[in-house]
Amino acid sequence: MDLSFSKAELEFRKEIRSWLRENVPDEQLESFDTQVGFQQHRDWEKTLHAGNWGMVTWPKEYGGRGCSLIEWLIFEEEYYRAKAPLRVNQNGLFLLGPTLMEFGSKEQKERFLPKMALGEEIWAQGWSEPNAGSDMAAIRTKAIRKGEKYVVTGQKIWSTRAVWADWIFGMFRTDPKSERHHGLSFILVPLNSKGVTIRPIAQLNGLTGFAEVFFDEVEVPADCLLGEEGDGWKVAMATAGFERGLMLRSPARFQETARLLVDLYKENKQQADNDPSIREAVLRAYLDAESYCLLTYQTASRLVNGGHIGPESSTNKVFWSELDQSMHSTALSIIGARADLMSGITGADLTADWLEGWLFAQSGPIYAGTNEVQRNIISERMLGMPR
């Protein structure tokens, strides 16, 4: 065990820190759940890519730097410290990217990865359907092979950022006679195809952060199949593993929130101490964010040394989502009498940020597999308890 960063890692940190200092916009961008904000964030992806910072872990030929996971964590730490914009293409970069790397053909990697890194193609995820939420094996949207094409018919729902995205990846039933997790395939579909209709869905903040996507005999070239036909479940599980596991929510995000929470507490200490649970909750935020960071470095090291992520990725998902929820509730408790006020009085800008975060934090225990389902996985697959 050696818990010090190497000279190269320290150099890397210095480099990204100074690049971010030069390049992160002073003004916060609009939310990427608005049309203007979406474009601003797409432009930001281009800026990142121009600095060769799009996706540091990818091989050089696809627009990356071939960095290790440890360097990726360093990148993320600097990124959140610098308050750089959220990644509008995170579905692509963090989820589809690694899946393509594992299951994609050479042609597919060359076709999709560079455009993803450049922000030219922003990706949405299409797993959920109205009747296939937690029960993903109930997917019914069909993709029937006809010559050199798949013909896709059906409906996906809750697709994050699908309102303005360019492509969607997800699971489709390629064998119409199949049941459950058999006969499914992982397919990539351009959202500008004929027969695709997108119905934006507004979330709790009123913005259309996700969408329903309808497919009416949409023709998709057969080379948009990722992995083997009928192997969709296996491929999807790998993607879901990335989502729950390491990539989706790096510790830096929560460490930054915990830091802001400590600041908020210090600025309002006198009134915050009225509620004895607040001090404890602030401490817990720090401890848990710190623990999350430690576990992530440990997992990353294990992967670097050739290990794999198993069902323990479910413990991550439960941990960060509940941490995020509790940090934001604590912040609102500190703000106290004005906790619901978003504009019109002093301090409301800051409150509005916490409120926005609070709303979003409520969805953490739902998306990427609900926490109830994760706890089932932990008990059954990690602990071997009876089903």
Added chain:
Amino acid sequence: MDFTFTEEQLLFRDSTRNLLTAEVTPSRLRKQWKSHGIADTDLWEKMLDLGIISSTIPEELGGSGLNSVDFVLLAEECGYVALAEPVVYTALVVVPLLCELEGDFPRELLSGLVKGDYRISVACPFTGLVEDADTSAFVLKFNSNKDLVACSVTGAELSPIRSIDPGRRVFSFKECEPGKVLMKNERFECLHELLINLMAFANAAQSLGLSQRMLDLAVSYTKDRYQFNKPIGSFQAVKHLLANVAIKLEFAKPSVYRAAHSLLHYAPKRSLHVSHAKIAACEAASLAAKNSLQAHGAMGYTWEYDLHIFIKRSLVLSSTGGDLGFHKARLLDSLFSDDYQLGPAATFS
């Protein structure tokens, strides 16, 4: 000892429930949100006609003379439908505060309320902000001299403040001329405490109703929604989410009912009872918000589905009327004082 409501109180609750659920529908609330901050005056008129607004005003002034114990169940029902109009604040804050004062002017104000001549609101003692100031004729507040005054809204500077709850209509308020004195500052301590107690109690009672509404929505959703060929309500994890809310709520209720009783009878510990009620009821509502949303999955996270109306309201009721920090500190101060009686046999003393 009889810790129950009368037949009559329960009947009045039931009829109010029927009325409110028919009138104050989520679609009506949503329509009001889209009105760019204009109040739903039709609804207010309706409540006035039905005598709900004037229900706590003494009979000799034309009201129906309900007390806090009679009204607490109605306030719950108002919470259940997330009533945006300030019915509960009028009946449980403005009216009892005015009833506490001597002289002709407070009586005049109460008569005006009964007749529907105008509305009256109060400035929050913590923030100075005023709910529904734009539809009121008078705002009750403590001036810098700590006198309780009634300020005319005409000519005052009002500016709307945006809450995360689109149904909340709250304003900053600056009067243009000094208000008419209702009570000189020698009774400041007592009236200030009363005002806080009334607001906190009103919020606690509404929070019970809100919690019940969120729980009802979740229970019914989890019966109808199927995953893995079963209603999701059959999964133990989902059952426990909602059972935990039911436990919190059951134990919050009697604390609110006791507070109603203590306020009515000027019990020496009434402030502490109110604080207990506020904490218990708002905590129940906050757990109901969190767990009901969780039980809904992504459906609960949409603007179209009604759950968020109640989630956002529960945040407002928790932060206003004294935030939980205020109420916890107030309780702790007493609890740790040497002469505070606690332990068995002290609950109703």
